[in-house]
Amino acid sequence: MSARARIVGWMLAVVGLALAVSIFATWTVLLARLDVRMNLEFTNEAEKLRRYAATAHDPHTGRPVSDVRELLTGYLAINSPDRWETFFSMVDGRADRITAVTPPARLDTDGDLIKVLAAATEPAYGDTESVEGTVRYAVIPVRVAADPRTGHFVAAVFYDRHRGEIVDAVRVLGLSALAALGLAGAAGWFVAGRVLAPVRLVSQTAEQISDSADLTRRLKVTGDDDVAALAATFNHMLDRLERSFAVQRTFVDDAGHELRTPITVIRGHLELMGDDPDERAETLALVTDELDRMNRIVDDLLTLAKAEQPGFLAVEEVELADLTVSVVAKARPLGDRRWRVDQVAEARVQADRQRLTQALMQLVVNAVRHTMDDDLIAVGSALRDGRAELWVRDSGPGVAPADRERIFRRFVRGSGRTGAHDGAGLGLAIVRSIAEAHGGGVRVADVPAGGACFVMTLPLART
Structure with missing residues (x-):
């Protein structure tokens, strides 16, 4: 069963139960009020x-009525029953007079009932059955001092007739409730369909994506309810999946591109290797060097792939001054250069110290490759315009303006390199990935005195 059907089903069950309870409560209350109304009617x-007996007078003599039959007849003459009621009198155990309004059924002709009523010596209430159903009655004994006969006044209400009205009202209420339940079901089905439309779209999109390699589809997010949050979360998941697949494809393409050359070189030399020990030693040295280069390429590719994934950075509080000085200390063995600390920033940033060190050391290695002995290589840090800057500059040939953006791409090598210093062209791409993972960037700055200056910018507070 679909979620839409379950939602509507549960809604109809709850609404139906509420309507059933309300109808039953209405039925019970109306019947209770009918009983109360009848009792009040009999009391009235x-x-x-x-009151009539206390004030009744003979119209001929003007004296109080002394005949019980005359008293009851006079009262019946001035007191008309309401709908589905009847009044009649009894004298000496026999039915005497009945109101002029024709009742639904004659009770004064029921001998068994008359016997029961005649036996009453004080006001009494009871029920009896007639051709019109249950009848509720009240019998009131009446005596007149000057008349030895016993009279009875009987008021009867046809209970089933009143109850029938309640039944009709409850039946109409029940039919109205069923109609309302049907309308609620239709409206609920429509609303549930509208509300669950994004969920169905999520399912359809996921199914389409599972059947193809297209990860560019996105859900349209409207509103700010839970379903909109689900759609936004699904879109965010697709963003991450798309990035992950892109990184995977890039890694595979880059690995195939860069590892093909050293593998070809190794295979070619092994195929041509002869039995001469010197030739074997030379080939072994070359193969070992190519394998080392392959290992460096794989490490660099893995670093670039990890830079696109969560958890790439282990963020901590990093002192920029200590980081700057430590990088210069680590870089000194790389070459006979004039090493210098330009400036240090007395500040702390939230960053990954190991990744920042890796990026700066990559820039230092790049500077060593493009400089000669006794050339200048300087490292520095400063706070500028609300951001932290880390840089490595050298007195080498510098970077041509046309290459300043291009050299940060993968497998791109800048001009001015010697064959002995050629790399895979991944170093600066790694630097850029590390800087962007911190929310910053890297650029080549102008140096009036000549040379190259690579500047990393970092936010003081990561968001």
Whole structure:
């Protein structure tokens, strides 16, 4: 069963239960009120009869009524029953008079009921059955001092007729509830479809992506509810997947591109290697050098691949002054150069110390490759315009303006290198990846006195 059907089903179950409870409560309350209303009606009739008996006079003599039959007949003449009610009188155990309003059923002709009513010596209430269903009655004994006969006033209410009205009302209420439930189901189905549309789109997009290599599809995010949050999360996941697949493809392409040459060189020399020990030693040295170069290429490619993934940086608090001085100390054995610390920034940044050291050392190695003995290589750090800057500059031939952006791409080598110093062209790409992972960047700055100056910029606070 689909989520849409489950949602609508549960909604209809809850609404149906609520309607059923409300209808049952209405039924119970109406029946209880009917009983109360009938009891009040009987009490009211008894009170009216008392008041009439206390004030009734014979119209011919003007004296109080002394005949019980005349008293009851006079009361019936002035007191008309309400709908589905009937009044009648009894004298000496026999039915006497009945109201002029024709009742749904004649009770004064029921001999068994008359016997029960005639036996009442005080006001009593009861139920009886008739052709019109249950009848609720009240019998009130009446005596007149001057008349030895016993009279009874009987008020009866056709209970089933009143109950039938309640049944009809509850039936209409139930039918209305069913209609409302149907409308609620239709509206709920429509609304659930609209609300779950992004979820279905997520499912369809995921299915399409699983059947193809296209990771560029995205969901349209509208609103700020939970479904919109789901769509945004799904888009973020697709972003990461797309980046991961792109990194994977780039890694495979780069590895195939760069490792093909040393493998070809190694295979060619091994195929041509003869039995001469000197030739074997020379070939072994060349193969070892190529294998070392392959190892460096693989390490660099892995670094570039990791730079695109979460967890690439182990962030801590780094003192820029200590970092600057330590890089110069580590760089001195790389070559006979004039090493210098230009400037140190007395500040701390949230960064990965090992990655920053790796980037600066790569820039230093790059500077060594492009300088000669006794040339200047300087390292420095400073705070400028709310950002931290780390740089490595040298007094070498510098970088042509046309190459200043291009050299940071993968497998791009700048001009001015000698064959002995050729690398894979990944060093500056690694520097750029490390800088961008910190939220900064790297550029080649102008040096009026000549040479090259590579500047890394870092934010003082990472967001």
